[in-house]
Amino acid sequence: MQAIRQTPGTVFLAPHVLSPYVSEIFHRASCSKTEANCIASRLVGANLRGHDSHGVIRVPRYVDALQKGLVFADQTVDVITENDVMAVLDAKFGFGQSMGEQAVDVGIKKAAANGVAIIALRNSGHLGRIGDWAERAADGGLISIHMVNVKNSLLVAPFGGRDRRMSTSPFCAGIPMPPGTPVILDFATSAAAEGKALVALSGGKALPADALIAADGSLSNDPLHLYGPQSTGAIANPNLGPGALRTFGDHKGSGLNFLMEILAGALTGTGANGPLVDPDKRNVGNGMLSIYMSPAVFGSTDTFASEVRNYIDFVKSSRPAEPDGEVLVPGEVELKTMAERSRTGLPLSDKAWANIKSTGDQVGATALQ
Ligand code: NAD
Numbered sequence: 630m631q632a633i634r635q636t637p638g639t640v641f642l643a644p645h646v647l648s649p650y651v652s653e654i655f656h657r658a659s660c661s662k663t664e665a666n667c668i669a670s671r672l673v674g675a676n677l678r679g680h681d682s683h684g685v686i687r688v689p690r691y692v693d694a695l696q697k698g699l700v701f702a703d704q705t706v707d708v709i710t711e712n713d714v715m716a717v718l719d720a721k722f723g724f725g726q727s728m729g730e731q732a733v734d735v736g737i738k739k740a741a742a743n744g745v746a747i748i749a750l751r752n753s754g755h756l757g758r759i760g761d762w763a764e765r766a767a768d769g770g771l772i773s774i775h776m777v778n779v780k781n782s783l784l785v786a787p788f789g790g791r792d793r794r795m796s797t798s799p800f801c802a803g804i805p806m807p808p809g810t811p812v813i814l815d816f817a818t819s820a821a822a823e824g825k826a827l828v829a830l831s832g833g834k835a836l837p838a839d840a841l842i843a844a845d846g847s848l849s850n851d852p853l854h855l856y857g858p859q860s861t862g863a864i865a866n867p868n869l870g871p872g873a874l875r876t877f878g879d880h881k882g883s884g885l886n887f888l889m890e891i892l893a894g895a896l897t898g899t900g901a902n903g904p905l906v907d908p909d910k911r912n913v914g915n916g917m918l919s920i921y922m923s924p925a926v927f928g929s930t931d932t933f934a935s936e937v938r939n940y941i942d943f944v945k946s947s948r949p950a951e952p953d954g955e956v957l958v959p960g961e962v963e964l965k966t967m968a969e970r971s972r973t974g975l976p977l978s979d980k981a982w983a984n985i986k987s988t989g990d991q992v993g994a995t996a997l998q
Contacts, residue, residue, distance in 0.1 A: 633974035641974030657992040676975040679966035682824025683758040700754040725756035737769040744926030749897035760815035763803025767811035778894035786873035788883030798889035813960035818886035832978040844871035
């Protein structure tokens with residue numbers, strides 16, 4: 630193994646070492662080389678930006694879903710309906726990394742031609758870090774808003790409740806800032822993304838103290854409330870715990886989460902969540918409703934860009950709350966993390982790395998032997 634360095638319980642791997650290994654795993658597991666590279670670069674990209682929850686820790690779960698026939702390699706989206714400014718696309722449970730790219734590219738094409746576009750993507754495999762899609766749209770010069778639900782993944786209790794009725798439903802928006810990097814707001818509407826609970830369960834960063842609600846209604850950050858007791862070697866399953874994640878921001882986050890289920894679930898045709906069927910037989914997938922806007926059709930692109938730049942400067946000029954603190958705008962922390970991790974490597978807990986290696990061994994991946 631070519632680790633940059635190791636500290637007790639953590640290994641640090643360079644992106645250029647990890648990415649080909651992850652790609653080989655997906656290729657050996659039946660994805661084309663193109664799709665395997667796409668999945669690997671997006672997972673490693675999430676780690677690079679500090680979202681370990683949506684990075685390579687997902688490899689065992691993705692391969693398991695592929696082998697169980699719950700997600701499918703090398704799909705192309707079906708166009709269910711479309712006109713000049715909208716489309717409904719069915720991903721048929723293809724890998725979200727490919728399905729997301731295809732859906733965003735339809736949105737970019739329509740918005741480039743007509744100024745705006747709304748794209749409903751249904752039945753996608755896990756779309757990973759939603760910021761990827763806002764970044765892709767921003768690269769095409771477009772503002773974008775993405776609302777996402779996670780069908781068949783009941784992990785979150787509504788505000789005022791303790792039973793699971795919601796998914797982690799991320800919200801994301803991107804603002805292009807040519808020639809610089811775009812502003813990207815991207816977060817789960819749960820107090821923490823499920824993957825962050827998975828990271829905590831694997832010995833990584835702990836969750837906020839009140840991120841979970843236990844079956845008895847008490848607040849906690851113990852991921853076992855989500856996953857239940859763990860048996861050695863089993864892939865952690867968030868459906869088995871007696872408790873739930875909470876939404877962020879009390880009733881406001883719960884309301885936004887509710888809206889996501891309606892727009893990304895009910896409206897796209899993915900479906901809003903309801904009582905779960907047999908966990909081994911259900912496809913966990915994302916619905917995503919995306920809105921694309923060209924700043925040019927609202928007026929001057931240059932005026933918009935300078936307004937945004939001025940506002941960023943104004944926001945950042947607020948005196949820090951802590952003496953050594955800094956006011957950041959959306960997307961900034963990810964850029965800082967990416968700069969640092971490009972030098973120092975991607976941290977993986979020993980447990981997370983062992984699980985990835987075990988999946989690699991199972992499919993016969995050799996790149997790191
Ligand atoms: P998070 O709590 O880390 O919040 C991230 C957002 O907050 C970013 O926009 C970031 O720039 C901003 N931010 C962070 N620190 C900041 C600071 N100090 N000042 C100002 N802004 C700051 O994110 P999360 O809720 O843990 O979500 C992590 C990832 O999980 C996201 O990429 C999301 O898309 C993804 N997710 C995906 C799914 C799915 O089903 N595909 C489900 C849930 C979450």
